[in-house]
Amino acid sequence: MSSTSFRSGYVALIGRPNAGKSTLLNRLVGEKIAAVSNKPQTTRHRIKGIVNREGGQIVFIDTPGVHKPGHLLNRRMMSAVHDAIMTVDLIVLMRDSSVSTGNGDRFVFDLVKQAEKPSMLVLNKIDKLHDKAALLPLIENYSTEFEFAEIVPISALKGDAIDNLLDQIVKHLPPGEPIFADDEMTDQSTRAIAAEMVREKILATTGEEIPYVTAVVTEVFDESEPGLTRIFCAIYVERSSQKKIIIGKQGSRIKDIGTKARVDIEKLLGKKVFLKLFVKVVEDWRNRERDLDDIGIHQ
Ligand SMILES: Nc1nc2c(ncn2[C@@H]2O[C@H](COP(=O)(O)OP(=O)(O)OP(=O)(O)O)[C@@H](O)[C@H]2O)c(=O)[nH]1
Ligand SMILES: [Mg+2]
Structure with a gap:
């Protein structure tokens, strides 16, 4: 060619x-x-x-x-x-x-x-x-x-x-050289994708307002141990009643979310993953510039 x-x-x-x-x-x-x-x-x-x-x-x-x-x-x-x-x-x-x-x-x-x-x-x-x-x-x-x-x-x-x-x-594209190297797949960091996988499992396992009041941020992404990536994700919600829903009876829902997200992240990284999830109540994060910046939803 x-x-x-x-x-x-x-x-x-x-x-x-x-x-x-x-x-x-x-x-x-x-x-x-x-x-x-x-x-x-x-x-x-x-x-x-x-x-x-x-x-x-x-x-x-x-x-x-x-x-x-x-x-x-x-x-x-x-x-x-x-x-x-x-x-x-x-x-x-x-x-x-x-x-x-x-x-x-x-x-x-x-x-x-x-x-x-x-x-x-x-x-x-x-x-x-x-x-x-x-x-x-x-x-x-x-x-x-x-x-x-x-x-x-x-x-x-x-x-x-x-x-x-x-x-x-x-x-229908203009003639031109490749824009990215041929081994590049996305502009998303693995820590951002990890957070999205956790959010996807929350969307799949909850209903009503929960999907809309939830955000996920990867706070720790530690690859220092060979063969194991340690990931800590914070799940934002707006009220403590929503935190209860995410956690579920005796922690059953958050455990389920974590197990399912870990499978996807391990597949992506091709490595074992230790995934820890915790829930943070951050009132009205959906309307706050700082929180949205922290979550990675930029202007
Ligand atoms: N049957 C069927 N379902 C599909 C197809 N494509 C997507 N879906 C389903 O449609 C739903 C929405 O898919 P998404 O890919 O999240 O849609 P989206 O356009 O990215 O949605 P937003 O991010 O909310 O804008 C999911 O349940 C998918 O499994 C398809 O070709 N056939
Ligand atoms: Mg979409």
Whole structure:
């Protein structure tokens, strides 16, 4: 492959919460680097994932799902979306094809339209459709309003049509050299991914308000002992009643969260992990600049 035909660039994954953006990112990168859950607003900051193909390098930017911001946390999440849209070469608008259109869709769509950049529409979760003909009205609806460079139906979960998606994306990137070395996978530190894995298990094992009032920070990441990484993570909640829920009866829930998160972190590091979790009550952290900075959700 001559260097002139090589293509490279940044691609933003944009969409409503739960569209499957982080599921796709993990699949493309081939490692679990982003938290995934069936609760909306799982992703809180931009996560880069680098994918190398024969003819190009794609730097994906996973973003928080587009929603109406309430707390300062949510405002920062939405500015992460705007910043991503501004800086990329190509926008991938991702939509859950198994749910019907709502007002939120309109809002995401307008964001993409206003960017005036090459954009692709990815219709995800086709594995949930009994009849693929259900895609047709969606395709028709979207394509009358905007000239998408491509419309690609996929299943991020099952891995259907992913190769084709990557081919289509590379085609729409500008010619250029690789941006990152070919052994680089993400911009996320292992300590940040460890915290996200813990948060993912909290999202999976709790309901109601807990997912939204919880943040996780890795406070100790000690690799001094060969073959064993010691990780201490602080779980932030806003009230002591929420702390009780996270801990569970005789510590059963926090133990379960720790065991499950440890499995994922060990897989990522390829090493044994000692994981210690503790819960901190930090009132109103979602509205405080300092706490958000500490948690790694930057402006
Ligand atoms: N059946 C099916 N489920 C999927 C597919 N892709 C993602 N999901 C599920 O959809 C839910 C949301 O997935 P995420 O990847 O966390 O969605 P997201 O768009 O990153 O969500 P936010 O971070 O909240 O914006 C999870 O339960 C996934 O397992 C798919 O192709 N098929
Ligand atoms: Mg996500």
